[in-house]
Amino acid sequence: MTAEEIRSQGFTVDGTFDEMDDPVLIGPDGLPLKTWQEGYPYEERMTREEYERDKRALQIELLKAQDWIQDTGHKLVVVFEGRDAAGKGSTIKRFMEHLNPRGVDVVALAVPTAREQGEWFFQRYVRHLPSSGEIRFFDRSWYNRGGVEPVMGYCTPHEHEEFLRSVPEFERMVIESGTTLIKLWFSVSRSEQITRFTIRRVDPVRQWKLSPTDIASLDRWDDYTAVKSQMFQRTSSPHAPWTVVRSNDKKRGRVNAMRHVLHSLPYEGKDTEIVHPPDPMIVGSPTWIEAEHGETTA
Numbered sequence: 001m002t003a004e005e006i007r008s009q010g011f012t013v014d015g016t017f018d019e020m021d022d023p024v025l026i027g028p029d030g031l032p033l034k035t036w037q038e039g040y041p042y043e044e045r046m047t048r049e050e051y052e053r054d055k056r057a058l059q060i061e062l063l064k065a066q067d068w069i070q071d072t073g074h075k076l077v078v079v080f081e082g083r084d085a086a087g088k089g090s091t092i093k094r095f096m097e098h099l100n101p102r103g104v105d106v107v108a109l110a111v112p113t114a115r116e117q118g119e120w121f122f123q124r125y126v127r128h129l130p131s132s133g134e135i136r137f138f139d140r141s142w143y144n145r146g147g148v149e150p151v152m153g154y155c156t157p158h159e160h161e162e163f164l165r166s167v168p169e170f171e172r173m174v175i176e177s178g179t180t181l182i183k184l185w186f187s188v189s190r191s192e193q194i195t196r197f198t199i200r201r202v203d204p205v206r207q208w209k210l211s212p213t214d215i216a217s218l219d220r221w222d223d224y225t226a227v228k229s230q231m232f233q234r235t236s237s238p239h240a241p242w243t244v245v246r247s248n249d250k251k252r253g254r255v256n257a258m259r260h261v262l263h264s265l266p267y268e269g270k271d272t273e274i275v276h277p278p279d280p281m282i283v284g285s286p287t288w289i290e291a292e293h294g295e296t297t298a
Helices: 003-008 048-072 088-096 142-146 148-152 157-176 190-202 212-218 221-235 250-263 286-293
Strands: 012-014 024-026 075-082 104-107 135-139 179-187 242-246
Touching: 024 190, 048 088, 048 250, 075 088, 088 104, 088 135, 088 250, 142 148, 142 157, 142 221, 148 157, 148 221, 157 179, 157 221, 179 250, 190 212, 212 221, 242 250, 242 286
Parallel strands: 075 135, 075 179, 104 135, 179 242
Antiparallel strands: 012 024
């Protein structure tokens, strides 16, 4: 469906197209679509005032953590994974907003080159791991092979199985090199994902985010669910567990993701009134979220 077709059916977008505000999709009846409420534990989104207050306080703590990482020579890797349009990129943007660009980088790799396709699978990711005193945020990672690739037929069943078998040991080696590895899965409901895709079709500055793979994923929701569940079972280990962030409300998801990362780091000068455990209705392990909230992670 094109942006013009969406408009012809009576859908409009209310709100700015600025990344700072989440546009609202208005249906043909003139009412906003509240698909974000699907299976969500809150009836109202986090307010702009509360979000800006918490975000600023957490970004100050992120600077403290970065200073500690640089001073101690520690290394930090945060993996951002999840469904398409789940809010990974916008969350990374908030992590990066005020950090010192020296020593921190976002890794968002394109399709492997012909040479990379002939390498050991993890090789091109190893090249981007941090050195002493550095931070790396992976906007999608080696876990492409745990989700997108098997569903879209970009890898063989044997390659997928070999990935699931070897990734826990790969991550153990990364951690034993002196690296803190945090793996975040951003969960979004099916209806909310469709709403976000629709907004991307209408918004001229977001259209680049909507790829053919994104569109194809709409018809393969159950396939992605199956491989995701298998991925959690096989790759969530005691040394590198998965953490789910329920992100139908992007603002609430962002600040709780920041809080989880900061709470995981033993940096000096931590303000424990700001950096406390994240909201347990928003952040938790895949099995815990399912058990406590009666849902499978999306």
